[in-house]
Amino acid sequence: MKILKYLFFLLLIIVIGSAIYFGTKDGTYNIQDAAIIEAPTEVVFKKVNDYKNWEEWGPWKKEDPTITFTYAEKTSGEGASYSWEGEMSGAMKTTKVIPNKEIEQDLTLYTPAGERNPKVYWKFEEVPDGTKVTWGMMGEHPLVDKIYYSLSGFDFEEAMHKMNKIGLDGIATAVAEDMKQYSINVDGITQYGGGYYMYTTSVAKQSEINEKMTPMMTEVESFINTNNLNTAGKPFTLFNEIDSQNKTVIFSTAVPVREKVITPEGSPVVCGYMEPVTAVKITLKGNYDYLSEAYLKGRQFIKENNHTIxxxxxxxxxxxxxPDKTPNPAEWLTEIYIPVLDTAANNNTLF
Known part of the structure; x- marks a missing residue:
């Protein structure tokens, strides 16, 4: 009997001692990982801000194929939420959003040992190579978790770092695929209305056009703003002469204006006039990298329909x-016009 009492008190001392030992261990944690994603900040932010995108880049489905997701009516922005059921069920709600800067979320996990409520945070920073994304989670382990991790040897921080890395890599892959999306539509024969335009002209290798075009267009737009001119349409590039053998192009960047403008002698920006033109119109939605494919489809249409350039x-x-206001290249819209000799055209005057 005395031995039983002794064993009981010994066990009680061990339990109390263990509780004191584990109870005094610091259970707070703040685990974060960061990655540079080669994409505009707004594009990356949108991929994280909407919970419906999380299935696409998150690591959870691979770890638990049985997991199912339920989305609230609002899935992006402050107040958005979603939940899931699986080996470990849970829910998440967005509590704070600073567009393209920060996101804060409340996470609820239903573990065998009870409910856990860590805080999740995201930070987005524009850097020269794209966007620096930081994904973190903070909270405090209760006593039972500290005992379990110590006795089982489970490294909670290592597991979270691994999950974060897989998730950040998933975001980078998903964003890259999104930005590659494009479509080309040959709209057919149309009549472009023509009119006055302000322009500047240069010559470049075909591979250098995009690089030279931006400062040239900026110069034209600056001239228009400085002189309070009224624009009459979207910016365009006019290809004056193409030397296929030397792969050079003489081109003009231009902006339509409402009336003829007399410019001073020596002005780098001058006024031109385009006569109404019958043309095959091709619409590209996507990165300018696909322009050559769009031109090819336009020429195929011309050939197949017996038109003449x-x-x-x-x-x-x-x-x-x-592009400065629409950072995702997949959303860029470009209209291409290849003039043809046909006289029977639709009456679609564009400016």
């Missing part, structure tokens, strides 16, 4: 979206 007129591209 009007070599006396100049091909041109109209840019419906501004």
């Amino acid at each position: 009007d070599t006396s007129k100049k091909m041109f591209e109209v840019y419906l979206t501004n």
